[in-house]
Amino acid sequence: MQNEGKVKKKLKDAKYRYLKREIRDKMRQCPENCQYNIRHTFTTYTYKEGETKPVAQQREMGLCSYGASNPEEWNGKICDDVKTAQECGLFLGKYDKEEIKEAFYEKLEDEVTVAEEYKDIAALQWVLGENAVDLDLPLYKQAWIVCMFYMYALSETVRKTGMF
Numbered sequence: 721m722q723n724e725g726k727v728k729k730k731l732k733d734a735k736y737r738y739l740k741r742e743i744r745d746k747m748r749q750c751p752e753n754c755q756y757n758i759r760h761t762f763t764t765y766t767y768k769e770g771e772t773k774p775v776a777q778q779r780e781m782g783l784c785s786y787g788a789s790n791p792e793e794w795n796g797k798i799c800d801d802v803k804t805a806q807e808c809g810l811f812l813g814k815y816d817k818e819e820i821k822e823a824f825y826e827k828l829e830d831e832v833t834v835a836e837e838y839k840d841i842a843a844l845q846w847v848l849g850e851n852a853v854d855l856d857l858p859l860y861k862q863a864w865i866v867c868m869f870y871m872y873a874l875s876e877t878v879r880k881t882g883m884f
Contacts, residue, residue: 727844728848731845734841749811751801754784756810758783763778
């Protein structure tokens with residue numbers, strides 16, 4: 721078994737890795753991260769072969785609302801893909817780096833969220849006794865978290881020793 725210091729370092733590294741990913745995803749220049757991008761839902765109707773009634777299908781697209789005083793009266797362009805957002809000179813990010821960090825650490829305070837979204841962090845916290853996995857999670861989920869930790873520890877050992 722690994723000592724407590726190594727487990728704490730792995731926990732710190734895992735949190736840092738997830739934080740980096742969260743910052744990268746939220747700071748990326750894409751339609752979802754632009755303050756001016758609004759999602760518009762609309763319905764299309766198509767006829768399937770052999771049918772007499774049209775089939776309704778809900779669709780969604782991103783619209784640039786820059787300069788529009790009322791987004792319902794859109795007077796802009798479609799901004800629905802990453803390439804369009806990256807080429808746009810009007811892009812303005814929704815998120816601030818500090819807000820992302822704050823929201824991430826708030827998420828980590830919720831044991832249920834950690835157990836469901838960050839299983840390796842939950843396993844490491846469980847080993848350190850920092851986070852009780854006796855949350856009302858079904859036994860199979862608790863067992864899965866424990867297995868994740870042991871698989872992680874084994875993979876680290878194999879990676880460091882080159883065995884297998």
